[in-house]
Amino acid sequence: MPVVLMLVLLAAGSVAFHFASPWWWTPIASNWRYIDDTIIITFWITGVVFTAVVLFMAYCVYRFRHREGRRAAYEPESRKLELWLAIVTALGVAALLTPGLFVWRQFVTVPNGTSVVEIIGQQWQWSFRLPGKSGRLGASDTSYVSPDNPLGLDPNDPAGQDNVLIVGDDLHLPVGKPVKVLLRSIDVVHDFYVPEFRAKMDLMPGLVTYFWFTPTRIGTFEIFCAGFCGVGHPQMRSNVVVDNESDYQAWLQKQRTFAQAQKAEAASGKRASADESPIR
Ligand SMILES: [Cu+2]
Numbered sequence: 001m002p003v004v005l006m007l008v009l010l011a012a013g014s015v016a017f018h019f020a021s022p023w024w025w026t027p028i029a030s031n032w033r034y035i036d037d038t039i040i041i042t043f044w045i046t047g048v049v050f051t052a053v054v055l056f057m058a059y060c061v062y063r064f065r066h067r068e069g070r071r072a073a074y075e076p077e078s079r080k081l082e083l084w085l086a087i088v089t090a091l092g093v094a095a096l097l098t099p100g101l102f103v104w105r106q107f108v109t110v111p112n113g114t115s116v117v118e119i120i121g122q123q124w125q126w127s128f129r130l131p132g133k134s135g136r137l138g139a140s141d142t143s144y145v146s147p148d149n150p151l152g153l154d155p156n157d158p159a160g161q162d163n164v165l166i167v168g169d170d171l172h173l174p175v176g177k178p179v180k181v182l183l184r185s186i187d188v189v190h191d192f193y194v195p196e197f198r199a200k201m202d203l204m205p206g207l208v209t210y211f212w213f214t215p216t217r218i219g220t221f222e223i224f225c226a227g228f229c230g231v232g233h234p235q236m237r238s239n240v241v242v243d244n245e246s247d248y249q250a251w252l253q254k255q256r257t258f259a260q261a262q263k264a265e266a267a268s269g270k271r272a273s274a275d276e277s278p279i280r
Pocket of ligand 1: 225
């Protein structure tokens, strides 16, 4: 009887904890309500199955308890029950996976007229690059990375000259404008994660991954690295500041382009001499 009671309390307590939990989601600040809907569907399916299994166990413990003169029958095979369980499990797994496929498709189908921001991860900071007036991002390669060129832009690509660089500082974005983020790592695997945006994706060395979103709320939102990337991983944080249009433009005016940064480096005499240039 105590086991039956414990199992029933476990089921009831889990459901109560789910609804009364103080650790709920951060208020959403992007268009990705679909992600929340998908998680809620997952909670419903797994919650109902968990509760049903635990209560069924409690029922069995009570119903088939030991009594004098009764023996258990050995019945290892039941084709009918196995078939029934296989069908129900398959339907449950399909219901868990299918909504995610629809949401994923939207997550990576970028609408027309979306602006672009590149997000660069490295041990252990976040940097960003915005296209200039031409709207294009110049070529980049990790072989160009040097103290003077921390993001590894191709110095010979004219398209990269007007690109705006934000190295190890906060990224600003205008509210209500869809943005496509291109994710690039210059060392190991990192993972860009802003909980309020319900957006998260790996940065893979040698690949450019992407997704898009629309920031819907003005404010400062913390960026976490959600892929363990070495001893500095917990400190790999930054912010996305979502501004109204005029604040955003004021911030943008203050940022330096790649050409300006290169010139400043040359003027300060810190630029590497020819024999110190990075190996191609
Ligand atoms: Cu990281």
